[in-house]
Amino acid sequence: MILYLFLFLLLAHSIWPQEDKSADWYHDAATRAISNENYETAVKIIEQGKEKYPKSPELNLLLANLYYDKELYKLALDEYLEAEIKGGEEYYTLNQISRCYGKLNREEESIEYLKKILIDYPDSVTTIDDLGWMYFKTYQLEKGEELLLEAAKRYGPDRGIFMTLGTLYSGMYEYENSKQFYLKAIDEAIQSEDDYFASVAYYNLSLLEHNFYHFYSSLRYTEESLRSADRAPGHLARGELYQSRMNFSLALSEYQKSLTRDTTSLSKVNLAILYQRFGMLELAKRYAEDVLNSKDLAWMYYYGTDIERHYKDIHEILGDIYEGLARTELMKSEHKLLVRIKNLFLCIKYRLIAYYHRQKFRLYSIQVGKAYMEEKNLLDANWEFYKGNERYRDIALNYLNSARRFETKVSPHSEAYYLKEEGKLLKSKELLEESLSALDPFWEKEGIADALILLIPLLKKNTVSRREALNRLYEINPGGLLQYGFGLPLVIDFKLLENRRDRRIKHILRFLRRAGSEIAPADNLKGLNYGLEIDLEKQDRVSFKLINRVNNKILKQDSVDTGPGSSRKRAALAVKVIIDKLYSIR
Amino acid sequence: MSMKYKPGRGFLLFLVRNMILYFLLLNAYSHLKRELDIVFLSSVFVLAVLIAVWTERGRLRFLPALLLILLIPLGLRFLFFQVFGLQRSLSPGPETDFLYFYFDKDFFPGLLPFLIIWLFNFCALRFPVFIYLETGFNALFLLVIFWSEAGYRITLYPHPTLFAAALLSFLLCEILVIMLGRLPDTRIRAAEDTPVSWKKEARSFLSFMWLIVPLLFILLFFLLSRFNQGAVRLGGGLMKPTLFRFDFSEFIRLESEIEMSDDLVLLFRKEGPAERILLRRYILSGFDKRRGFYHVRKKGLEDLPVTVSDMAEEIQDPDYLARADVRQEYFFVNFDPTSLIGMNYPVKVTPLKNWDSSSFLRIYRVHSRVSQAGPFELEDIDSDGLTPGQHRHYTFYGNDEEIEKLAEEITAWSGSESYYAKVLLIRDYLKTNYFYSLKPGLAADGDQLSHFLFKSQKGYCSYFAFAMTLLCRSLGIPARVAVGFYVDPETEVLNFYEVRAYQAHAWVEVYFSDYGWIEFDPSSTEIAPGEEFILQFGFDFEHLSRLIEEILKNQDQLEEEKHEQLAVRKKIFLWGGELVKALSFVVGIWYITLPVLYLLTISIIKLHTYILFIFHSSERKKVKYLFRFSLVRAYGLGLIRRPEESIMEYSEKLDLEYSLNLRPWTEYYLKAVFDSSFPDQDYAQALKAYYRFLSSFKETYPLILRILGFLNPMHSLMRRA
Incomplete structure (x- = not known):
């Protein structure tokens, strides 16, 4: 009998064991399952627990944390919100909700939650700092400034608050204030031996200096940033400075270093821009399209950008890349008619793709401009509206001048860039030349190259001024000519066996002209700094030298085995190699 | 009117x-x-x-x-x-x-x-x-x-x-x-x-x-x-579209170039240990030098099911040693819903109930016994346990001397007779001396594998798997190719893994006595020079999170499917599957099926009057059908009777313009149709008239034109006489 009773009790226990399980039991069991990586079991336990204890927020929080750790922010947000409804309105829950909104690029909701936290926890400096940062992200700069200055006064020095203040002032184009707060943040960080923080602050300071065209200071702070911590953004910033000096190899090296340390798409974007600038269009295309196709955008939370801005930049680069590809397709030295036809089709295809990217860029520019406008950031809004309406001169000019009024007031040197843009819109040689003379010949070579690219088509062909502009562009960036339809003006000197006529000459000259080069007649050599010496003594081989005619220095030389075949074919092969060599960067 | x-x-x-x-x-x-x-x-x-x-x-x-x-x-x-x-x-x-x-x-x-x-x-x-x-x-x-x-x-x-x-x-x-x-x-x-x-x-x-x-x-x-x-x-040269979805091919050929798509194929959830996650779709053990490796269903071989039926199915567990239970759940997004995927060795497959308006085509659970055997266990093991027939099958390599020689060279210096050591040497040889490439190139002699092994030294996973399998087999080591998906354990989110088309993979399974078929992946991770892949396929977290959310919300409904009218459904299911396969095959060789179909149809249409002539007992009718057949032949060559022409006018025109001798044959035809009597002599004369017409027809039109005329579909359905 006792045995039956015992068995009955045992059975009853095994049938109704859940009745005894407390919320803590579910919490503990789920926690154990999570630590054993039995997530399915954990989720099941939590769901059972939630059903049984619908008023307890603890299980929601446990599940939310699991989702948050796994970067499933939308799922995490739902759980945190449910926890909040169930009464878990603690600092942690609200802060996590705000973070989730931030990660999901829903800034306004994130701000709402930060404000909510500050009602219950008005002394939370971290929350104040976060709110300041979100104000910066949504361009509510005055609000951010007021909030953080008040906090700095009330709670004393805090490097986080100082840095956000620096960033806010940088957004307001208040150079002195911004620099002062960044330096304060750096001091604080150094005193606390927080190298990582110091590195970020130095990096921000270097960006500020760059924005205000203080290139030397910018480089110095970038070096400091990297000395404090070897981070990807530091390399990116240093690469950008080298790029503005049009130093390809240094910039490339920095971007590659950044790429190995980077968790964002920014290094790839910079690499795409660099390769495009220097005419390596296929590589640029691959990087840019990779970024465009990338679906991971959560990194934007920590950066002063958003999805529209990011895509706007990518489409702009891709537009430039495809424009360049379209132009170079027609400049290729091909001797076969079918290949020429194929090139023509490719050119049309690339033009259409370029048109698509340009339109996307303009569309995003207008969207971004509208967002800035809502945020009352008139300088950037006007600039974006200008970019979006570039095809409509009067409208574009209007927005360009509005942006100019704002920016030249705080940064007079920016006038050089506005002159360039105005010159581009009005197709004015004078404005572009004025811009060129205002740009720093060492630090702003990139700007100079851009202005030259705009100026050259406005100059009459075969004139000294055009030749000089082309020479200057070539000196800055040999890879930047072909993609804009330009070729280096050349004096050609053929070396032949005595008394022999070579049919290759005619074709070589034609192919070089097709590649955009002006081949000057002997009586008009002014402004022609480069000579191309082509040795045709052998029928199946062509050797060539590019010579600087000013100092008679050989700049580049090579030879190519053209093999047998028609003179046209051999000439085409030779010119292909000549062009590759002539416009190569390395 | x-x-x-x-x-x-x-x-x-x-x-x-x-x-x-x-x-x-x-x-x-x-x-x-x-x-x-x-x-x-x-x-x-x-x-x-x-x-x-x-x-x-x-x-x-x-x-x-x-x-x-x-x-x-x-x-x-x-x-x-x-x-x-x-x-x-x-x-x-x-x-x-x-x-x-x-x-x-x-x-x-x-x-x-x-x-x-x-x-x-x-x-x-x-x-x-x-x-x-x-x-x-x-x-x-x-x-x-x-x-x-x-x-x-x-x-x-x-x-x-x-x-x-x-x-x-x-x-x-x-x-x-x-x-x-x-x-x-x-x-x-x-x-x-x-x-x-x-x-x-x-x-x-x-x-x-x-x-x-x-x-x-x-x-x-x-x-x-x-x-x-x-x-x-x-699909990385491995997957192919079925009529409606993706699936792996049962025949794998070595392609000269492949691409990778990042289409989401399925979602997969795993519980249980497994350092390396290889989701197997097919075992390819048959080998033919021309066809490559292919799936074999033969008695005496390990014949695992390849489709998921409507009811839970238990597969006999061979009780291999050092195996651990791993439970997997598959949520198909864009994959043939009948396909069975599972880690090696599946012992139970349970179809699960799908919820309304689900994002998934099919959901099922697989319990597998996954090998945990390491070097210590496998070092002294051989292939005992296979029947002589199985051994022969799994060691067939086409007697390629070059492969055999290479295998001996690779394993010669090891000094070890251990078959595990040899397998490792072959795997490492391929891994370290060859490059991974999406463009292995075309072999001049058509032998892609030999091109890979001895010339280009670059290929994608199938090349490596083929090579390792054949190298092992040439040494008498039973080996086979397996195809499925490779899943990177690092990509886990709450035990869920996304499986995309580019994860299609081929690897090698080698037989070890008592321990069963053990996986080896010989694919090199070194990219071929000049083939920088800068593309990195990132997670689409938003999409993944949406799918996971859906699964978690409906987790309670993930129970075994109920089976009403199971037998009938199963039959329909199987027939459907076979039909789809047959159709896929026919569509796949459209360049053969279409012409055959055309030939068959045109033959039926054009020859049916002649067939009626042969089998009909009435002589009148026989003449009628034969005459119609004659007209079909003439129409095929463009000799069309105009609407305003009578049959006699038409015959005379053909006699006059093409010397076809049709008029006498027409007269007998009209007689057969309209005369009150049609005696046997008339029938014999009619046939003579027909043969005269036929010989004139052959004289006027050479064979090639007659064939083309037969194939010509124009006016083939005109029956006016």
Whole structure:
């Protein structure tokens, strides 16, 4: 009998064991399952627990944390919100909700939650700092400034608050204030031996200096940033400075270093821009399209950008890349008619793709401009509206001048860039030349190259001024000519066996002209700094030298085995190699 | 009483033609559906059609009409810009400034379709014969639009079935257009004012369609085949499209070039240990030098099921040593729902109930016993345990001496007789001396594997798996290729893993006594020089999170499926599966099936009168059928009898112009049909007359022309005598 009773009790226990399980039991069991990586079991336990204890927020929080750790922010947000409804309105829950909104690029909701936290926890400096940062992200700069200055006064020095203040002032184009707060943040960080923080602050300071065209200071702070911590953004910033000096190899090296340390798409974007600038269009295309196709955008939370801005930049680069590809397709030295036809089709295809990217860029520019406008950031809004309406001169000019009024007031040197843009819109040689003379010949070579690219088509062909502009562009960036339809003006000197006529000459000259080069007649050599010496003594081989005619220095030389075949074919092969060599960067 | 075509026919033709044009327009712009305003594009379409009708009704000549049509959009743009200018002056601000841009954004992409749609409509209304040309152009457009869309990249069709349905509708509409557009005949009849018999019309139409329909179907198969090729390349040379979904191929060939697609195939959840996650779809143990490795279903071999049935299925556990339980759940997104995938060795497959409006095609659970055996366990093991037949099968390598020599060279210096050591040496040799490449190149002699092993030294996973399997087999080590998906354990999110098309993989399984088939992955991770892959496929967290959310929300419903009328369903299921496979095979070799189908059909149609002649007992009827057969042969060569001709006039014409000796044969035919008596002698004379006609026919037309005449579908259905 006792045995039956015992068995009955045992059975009853095994049938109704859940009745005894407390919320803590579910919490503990789920926690154990999570630590054993039995997530399915954990989720099941939590769901059972939630059903049984619908008023307890603890299980929601446990599940939310699991989702948050796994970067499933939308799922995490739902759980945190449910926890909040169930009464878990603690600092942690609200802060996590705000973070989730931030990660999901829903800034306004994130701000709402930060404000909510500050009602219950008005002394939370971290929350104040976060709110300041979100104000910066949504361009509510005055609000951010007021909030953080008040906090700095009330709670004393805090490097986080100082840095956000620096960033806010940088957004307001208040150079002195911004620099002062960044330096304060750096001091604080150094005193606390927080190298990582110091590195970020130095990096921000270097960006500020760059924005205000203080290139030397910018480089110095970038070096400091990297000395404090070897981070990807530091390399990116240093690469950008080298790029503005049009130093390809240094910039490339920095971007590659950044790429190995980077968790964002920014290094790839910079690499795409660099390769495009220097005419390596296929590589640029691959990087840019990779970024465009990338679906991971959560990194934007920590950066002063958003999805529209990011895509706007990518489409702009891709537009430039495809424009360049379209132009170079027609400049290729091909001797076969079918290949020429194929090139023509490719050119049309690339033009259409370029048109698509340009339109996307303009569309995003207008969207971004509208967002800035809502945020009352008139300088950037006007600039974006200008970019979006570039095809409509009067409208574009209007927005360009509005942006100019704002920016030249705080940064007079920016006038050089506005002159360039105005010159581009009005197709004015004078404005572009004025811009060129205002740009720093060492630090702003990139700007100079851009202005030259705009100026050259406005100059009459075969004139000294055009030749000089082309020479200057070539000196800055040999890879930047072909993609804009330009070729280096050349004096050609053929070396032949005595008394022999070579049919290759005619074709070589034609192919070089097709590649955009002006081949000057002997009586008009002014402004022609480069000579191309082509040795045709052998029928199946062509050797060539590019010579600087000013100092008679050989700049580049090579030879190519053209093999047998028609003179046209051999000439085409030779010119292909000549062009590759002539416009190569390395 | 005279009867002409009703006016509705012309309108129907107009409607169907424009439906086709609209279909092409939508597909052409499917890439830009987020960028282009569909309302604007549709307005452009309607405007172009209306202007075409207007210019045609106005009897404008072609060139002035074309000029006008070039000016109209520009004029409209000018007008719109004037209105925008007015708006700007009345309410200045960004919104009115942007009107120009927003208008142009759609205007320029709309210009080309505007011109084409106008041109097609104008020409079709003005020149009825243009309808036939239009059909050709449409087919060409279709080809151009979808040519670049190979590999399921169509944005308009989320599902290949929809794509197939759209293509089929397109074909049917085109056939309808041709049918409705047979205007020359219509005009003749209208001029003659003769009543139109629908039977004659249909027969005459079908005769004509003999030529067009196969052409259109060839186009369809051509596109589908292009899709197949694209999908196989995108599936890493391993996957292929079935009629409706992706699946692995049971035959794996070595391709000269493959691509990788990042289409989401399935979601997979795992609980239990497993350092390396290889989800196996097929075991390819059969080898043929020409065909490559293929799946074998043979008694005596390990024959695991390859499809998931409707009910839970237990597979006998061979009780291999050192195995751990691993539970997997598969959530198919774009994969053949009947396919069974599982980690090695599956012991139970349980189909799970799918919820309403689920994002998944099929859900099932697999319990596997996954090997945990390490070097210590395997070091001294051999292949005992296989029957001699199995051993022979798994060690067959085609007696390739080069491979055997290489295998011996690789393993020579180890000094160890351990078969595990040899397997490792071969794997490491391939891993370290060869490069991974998506473009292994084409072997001059067609032997891709030899090209890989001894020349190019670069290939994708199948190359490595083939090579390792054959190298092992040449040493007498039982090995086989396995295909499925490789899953990176690092990509885990809450025990869920995304499986995308580019994760399709091939690896090697080697048999170890007591421990079973153990996986080895010989694929190199070194990318071939000059082939920098900078593409990194990132997670689409938002999508993944949505799917996971859906699963978690419906987790309670994930129970075993209930089985009503299981036996019947299972039968239907199996038959369906077999039917789909058979159809896939037939579609796959369309270049053979289509001509065979054509030959079969035309033979039935053209020879059926001759067959009736042979089997009919009545002599009158025999003569009648034989005469009809003679006419079919003549029609095939274009010797058509005009409607106004009598049969005798027709025979005389053929005798006179082509020396065919048809008249006597016709006389006997008429006698057989109309005379009150037709004795045996007449029948014998009739046959003689037929043979005389036949010999004259053979004299006039050489064999090749007669064959072509037989194959000619035109007028094959005409039976008038």
